[in-house]
Amino acid sequence: MTAVRVSGLCAGYGGAQILNGVDLEVGEGEVVAVIGPNGAGKSTCVKVIAGLLPWTRGEIEVGGVPVTSAGGQDPARASLGYVPQVRNTFPSLSVRENLQVMAPRSWSRRRIGARVADLLEQFPQITRLAERPAGLLSGGERQSLALAMALVREPKVLLLDEPAAALSPKAATEVFAMVGRLRERGVSVLVVEQNVRLALAASDRCYVLEGGRVALEGTASDLLDDPRLGGLYLGGDVATPEQQGRARQ
């Protein structure tokens, strides 16, 4: 079963078409990264899947169910969680309140309390910060909270838009370690990431988007062997530490 399948997706803003026929898939329990140059359309693609933007052509399926309308209310999107790149927490609410507001209205106070307690325990960076306003958290703590918020409703698929943007290398590595733990719990993840090395190290497969189209796709080792990847990144060093080690052997 495919968690998310997108085919021939075209979308944009007003008259400007940004996505020019994107095809991508996330398998169940897979972590898939979308990388590519600035302005390639990575965030736009995730926003369309999440229901924040309409699309003009192509198909989107979530868990094998076709999405038929823009907007988060489409029933096919019920199993999706989305973490936007910015403004992903409520700064004046405490960590606990940020988690509580993500629960469906139909849940009892008891059920909400139990779910929030469970998530606070699962995310060590915020475990002891439950009563702190989100606006006072560090970047890494705030991203942990944003991830936990997206998990309140127990989505099967998580869409993450640059969760490590503006974080220190250590905090970015911790965020991706959390993404790895989500995979262990069976959550499928589609993550947009600017840092190619981090994306390749943390994902099962990667898509390289360029000019609103998939230019390359494959596993980390497929892509590292592909000379076109270097071309897209102006010769930047994209090898993961593990692969650099292997190359030296």
Ligand SMILES: Nc1ncnc2c1ncn2[C@@H]1O[C@H](COP(=O)(O)OP(=O)(O)OP(=O)(O)O)[C@@H](O)[C@H]1O
């Ligand atoms: N709300 C908007 N209105 C008009 N154009 C937009 C809007 N948001 C993004 N764009 C344009 O769409 C194009 C793709 O943007 P998008 O944010 O999807 O790229 P990206 O690949 O995520 O880039 P980056 O890595 O820099 O975040 C860019 O040219 C951008 O300027």
